Amino acid sequence: MxxxxxSASRPAESxxxxxxxxxxxxxxxxxxxxxxxxxxxxxxxxxxxxxxxxxxxxxxxxxxxxxxxxxxxxxxxxxxxxxxxxxxxxxxxxxxxxxxxxxxxxxxxxxxGVGAQRFAYRAMIPDQIEAYRLGARKLRRTHNFLQSVVIVGSISASALVAFSVESGLMRVAAVVNTLLVGLAATVSTYFKFKERSLNHQAFADTLETELRAAELRIGDYVGKSDDAVLEQLIARVESARAEHNLLERQLDQASEVTLPTLPEGGSER
Missing domain, CATH: 1.10.287 (Helix Hairpins)
Incomplete structure (x- = not known):
């Protein structure tokens, strides 16, 4: 060889x-x-x-x-x-x-052969877990930022309106504050950052749970050979991935359906 x-045949970790x-x-x-x-x-x-x-x-x-x-x-x-x-x-x-x-x-x-390809797939699972958790953290931070804008803007709105009676600058600030609150609320509702973050985090947790169960030979992995454990692990991961992708598509469709109904007073459930 x-x-x-x-070098290429070594596991990714090394x-x-x-x-x-x-x-x-x-x-x-x-x-x-x-x-x-x-x-x-x-x-x-x-x-x-x-x-x-x-x-x-x-x-x-x-x-x-x-x-x-x-x-x-x-x-x-x-x-x-x-x-x-x-x-x-x-x-x-x-x-x-x-x-x-x-x-x-x-x-x-x-x-x-195929066995080595499955081993390489299993070696990439920790990276996938970290990637999805990173994505979940980013989405959660975005959601928290937008909610902070809504909360702070809503609390300060009354004060801005009160000061706007005597100050032209405060009137401009009140208008800008109202626009920022409305924009933050609309973006948060439409893009569903919180729901997407929860979906990413749930998928990462599922991968970690399955990987740990396979490594410790617990749960459904008890008493199985290495090849059987690896095969079942990959099947479980792909099943969880399919469910994750389905939820992502449902969130996209929900946003597309809900947004046009807003001028009519909100979407119907």
Missing amino acids: SATNA DDQVLELREQIRRKKLGLTVMRAIPGGLVLLLAVFVVLAIVTGVRGFSSGAVLVGSMLLMSGLLIGPEYYTEKDALLALTSKLRRRMAHLARTSSREQ
Whole structure:
């Protein structure tokens, strides 16, 4: 066997290129997190200044809000292009990792048959669990952010309306606040981030439960041979994947049906 084939036939967990790609992906994700944290912190600081300006009426807080808003705009202009460049690089690394793991699976399958291909499939399950949990966390964060906008905007609406009687700036802020609350509520309802997050998390939990049961030979895996355990594990994973995809399609269809009925006073159940 050549050196290339020997390297390709190793499990994904011990392949040098796979390990290096995973480390690069980890560093890219960390960098993207830092880039998101900077404008996120400025948004929080801006919200604090705005609330203090509304509650106390002190002009200094209004000036601080303008200053922080300018800093937020500048950070968006400076970090935004770099953020999307790094995000594209992360997607490229992820795609390269998947191609490498697919190459390992194909090479192993050609050399050792279907059993090796099933082993390669099982070796990829932990990565699938992590990917779906990451997706669930992102969707949950998006949902929580939108709900925070709705809650904060709803609470501050009355204060903005009260101050708008004496200030033209507050009247503009009240209008913008109303638009943001409506937009956040509409986006959250239409895209169903919470439901999609729960679906992703449930699928990841199902994969982890099946994988742990197969490794420990408990439940339906008791007393079965290694080949039988692997075959049943793959069947269970594919069944769970089909159910997950079905729920995703149902969520898409629900959004498509519900949205046009809003002008008529809401969708019928």
